Amino acid sequence: MHQEQRERTHALLKSKSIHRALFANPANVTWLTGFARPWRAGADLYAGGPPLVWYEDGHFTLIVMDGQVAEAEAFSQEAGCAVIGYAGYAYEKAPQGHTLLKAALRQLVEASGNTGTVGVEARYLPFALAEVVRSSTSDLIDIDEWLTPYRLVRTDEELDKMRENFALIKIGQEAAKATVKPGNSEMDVWFAIHNAMQTAAGQTLHLGNDCVVGRRMGGPALDIEILPTDSFIVDLSTILHGYWSDSCVTYYATEPSSKQVAMHRTVADALELAISLARPGAIAREIDQTVRQFVMDAGYPSYPHHTGHGAGVIGHEGPRITPHSEEILEAGMVIMLEPGIYYPGETGVRLEHAVLVTDNGPEIISPYDLNIP
């Protein structure tokens, strides 16, 4: 699994004459190996440290706590990526995960035939582990963000994971539509979504982002009653196999007002425009400016957020479709596009689709209905 990612990485490091590297950014660890650390808060409290990937001249070794080895090996055996484990917490022994992790890392570094510079992801690598690497080498070089441009171009394997995720999102959006009614609360809608998605997945899932009456624009669901005049913004994400989705549809407690209908149709048109611009070679800020201007030209205020962003092993990443972003779209990128119109305290509409940029034009990979009135 994820062999293509490792080949890209090897080619990059080789071209930079980096023979050894330690990857500590959890997003990159997932991207390099397919191994996704459990998302649960506190799930790694027993651990000695984060999962790491050691690179040496084209060979990759994933370092994880014992409890994760079986899962990690399922990936490695497919892919020629070695896995080594260290004991985390076990009730029979004193916890010494951190010491064991350091020892495992030291052994890898010292066993390497190479000497000299080691690339490290300095924003993510704990200082204590950097010291282990440094003690066996002459120099550390910061390779934070080196993988990013390669990571943003998806492989078919990654797209399959994302499509599976978006199929769950569709179920969540349908549950939302059935629950947005006067008298229900924001939390009622959230519960319906979360339960429907987890039931469909057959497992517990993390659920983000916004589930609010349109007058609130965004935020987590609260015990706020839905009024008959409310629009309702459902901006959902979840994580599956380490990959994130994102989505947004706006619903109505009763029939939308003529103002809401006009807003919704304008946002749908803006989204369609944004999607049509998602082509290789497009400059991110030009998409943002064009779509934002379209909304303003229709007589509405500019939305106080980005027009879109990438999503993958991180929920919000590049290319950022914002007024400043010089990023250039490439075939294989997945971008979320999400224009909106808001009158805070009164009502609001936001619609979002996930789009795969291809040489043959944009392809929507988020299969839900936009509820256009």
Add this chain to the structure above:
Amino acid sequence: MHQEQRERTHALLKSKSIHRALFANPANVTWLTGFARPWRAGADLYAGGPPLVWYEDGHFTLIVMDGQVAEAEAFSQEAGCAVIGYAGYAYEKAPQGHTLLKAALRQLVEASGNTGTVGVEARYLPFALAEVVRSSTSDLIDIDEWLTPYRLVRTDEELDKMRENFALIKIGQEAAKATVKPGNSEMDVWFAIHNAMQTAAGQTLHLGNDCVVGRRMGGPALDIEILPTDSFIVDLSTILHGYWSDSCVTYYATEPSSKQVAMHRTVADALELAISLARPGAIAREIDQTVRQFVMDAGYPSYPHHTGHGAGVIGHEGPRITPHSEEILEAGMVIMLEPGIYYPGETGVRLEHAVLVTDNGPEIISPYDLNIP
């Protein structure tokens, strides 16, 4: 808020002649300030880095991303702990959170009147930030785990947060009891618990740990049907104000069998014994050995897990009530005690209470019913 924690820390660092320190362990950041970072997966994806606490001669400064400043200041204004923010992600500008965090940290370090050694939590501090501190100082000293023994003795302020948390757990356990029925699935029970607790809290909550038919012993809820002969283990935790709870009760799909009744009563007796031993001066391993032996003397197998553990800003921390632990209980510690009896594939029982160790004897702070048949 949490002024007593900072006073303890100041006294400790002063006694070690440490004038400057940087705390990066998220649990210690919460303990020192009362500020709890949002628990949601991916919630800090825009951030430059983790929240940090800079210490200089008795003065504490919490460093957080802009979006967290208002919440952080609510604590600081009560407490004389300064807060500085840096801009994370904003759609109008290129993201530069990490650069701004480094600049904010550099300014604090360079403005300090002191020179020389800086204490750092090396297991948690990212290497890139350690380099910022090191460039302005002669030496870094590892202070990982220095706060732990102080942190395990709770203040009244912390106990209030934990009691508020356990009141939610009680609601979750009651929802579980009402839902454990033949034909329902593990996930049905999980949803009922999660929805009831979130409704009571008026906010979305993280929910852990186990929600399984007793024959499975532990694990996340799956789409597994409850059979009439099943016991059902509900081991729940959540996080409120940065503090963790934990709990376990066993329920029955129908009337428990005479074997299950006997197991349940033995576990309840073992738990009562464990609680009676939770006194200042007790050695953790002796509690574990005594309780484990009690279960075995009753003719049951030893449980394949700890007898208990501390809980607070971390869900599983010291004192660890395990066969090896030489930790000594002190007044003010909160420990979870959770003996069990399991016949994997057949049935199982686990019961857990949270106990505050006091000079006047153990006090149960988890208010739910143990469902003893």
